[in-house]
Structures are given as C-alpha cells and as structure tokens.
Amino acid sequence: MSSTTPDSELKARHRKMWASGDYPSMVETFLLPLGPRLVGACGIGPGMSVLDVAAGTGNASIPAAQTGANVTASDLTPELLEAGRRRAESQGVDLTWVEADAEHLPFEDESYDVVMSSIGAMFAPHHQDVADEMVRVTRPGGTIGMLCWTPEGMIGALFKTMGPFAPPPPPGAQPPPLWGSEDHLAKLFGDRVDFRTLEREDLDITAFEHPRDYGEHFRTKYGPTIAAEGNARRNGQESEFEEAVNSFCEEWNRGTAEQARFEQEYLVAVGTRA
C-alpha cells in the first residue's frame, strides 16, 4: 500500500473515476455476455451464498440471483450500485447491495460458497490484498471465480496505449490486465486455490459502425479513459491522446471501415478454495 497517499484519498479518486462517464451504458452496449459467462463457469445455483466483488451494476450479480442464489453485490462506487439496484428492481430480482473496497472486504471469514468478480476486482490497485481478501471470505471447499481482461488482448493493449498519458499509478499498484495472466493468478493465490477452469476467450464486439466510434465510446463513457484524457489535456497532449486512441481502434479493428468488429480477450479462472 502507498506510504505517501492515504488509502482513503486514493480510493476516493478511484470512486470518482468510476462514477464519471457512463459505465452502465457500456454494460448495455457490449459487456452483457460476461456476467452470465462467469456465473455459469462458477456453477452458481439455488440456495448458494454468493459474493460479487466490484460488481458495478450487477452484470454478474443479477444473473447469479436469477438462479436462486443469495447474492451480495459489493463495489467501491455507490453510483454504480444504485444503477444496479434499479436494474435489478426493473427485472424483479432480489439481492443485497453493499459499498465495499475489494482490498478490505467488510465480510466475515469463510462466509460465502462462491466469491466471484467479472472485470471488477482486477481494477483495485493492490492485487495481493484483493486475492487475500477473496480467499478469506470464501468457505473452505468453496469456489473463487474471476473473469479478467488479458495483458495480451485488446484491453491490455488499451491500457498500454493510455499509460503514457495517464496520471502516474500510486506506489505499489500493479496494472489491471495482469489479472488475466495465468502465472499472475498462480502467484497471487498459490496453493490456496486449485484452478479447475483457466480458459481464454474473446468477447466479440459489433456494436460500433466505424472503428473510431469505439474510441469515442471509451473517451466519453469509460472512467479510466476519461482520466487519462483529462491528464493529457492538463499536459497539453490532448491531440496526441486522441490520435493514439484513433490509431489503436484502426489497429484492433477486425471488421471493415464501415462495420467495425473487435475481439476483446479475457481469461475465465475458476477454482476451489483449499
């Protein structure tokens, strides 16, 4: 943890970043398949107690609750939890929403059958703290499931593209896409989790007509991209940032100039807690 920036200040900045833009609409535009994918991989079913860490608007929590599981959706950002609560209500799904930092979970030891996170806990800066907390709150023999963008995939590359423009990471922070590396997971969890599923897959994205529409979507809706562009603007590098994002979109387009298609690689990792 940082010795110079109090953790509460850091987390307040992260909360503000994730509340900026419009993350809920990103979920609706192209991220919806990920939640049910993780819920299925974890084998979630009726009566199980499930914790979703960094749940956002409930992309995984809501389908988990729809199976009949007892689900707690936790997240750092109250605005996203509120959007999730409204979404669940509109679908007639009942679950519990709790504001919580993945690095300091306010839950009892060994209290959940399943602890999962879909492209969520990977964004807390101190990876080992998150892994330790996920293990702590899972019962022995229970399931830990993560779905994370990979370092080699498109979101890993987006973070590399934005890195030179972004505010410097806090001391001790590790890059989010590292969570999509099998070796990194092995280091974080050691012999405390026996992974039975480690699968790399692609999220196919056809929601954008022109390649640059994808970049525009991120620049107006995605907290980390908005933060990087804000920092670039303060440093007089706004046009370089825009150019870097546009080139990134062209490079990763697997469709045509008139109908873009992108593949975002992620790792599904599910294991049994010792």
Ligand SMILES: C[S@@+](CC[C@H](N)C(=O)[O-])C[C@H]1O[C@@H](n2cnc3c(N)ncnc32)[C@H](O)[C@@H]1O
């Ligand atoms: C990309 S969103 C993923 C949300 C959701 N799981 C999904 O699949 O759509 C990342 C989430 O991580 C949350 N987050 C970031 N840092 C966190 C932390 N330290 N503790 C808990 N949640 C955090 C953000 O508030 C945001 O909701």
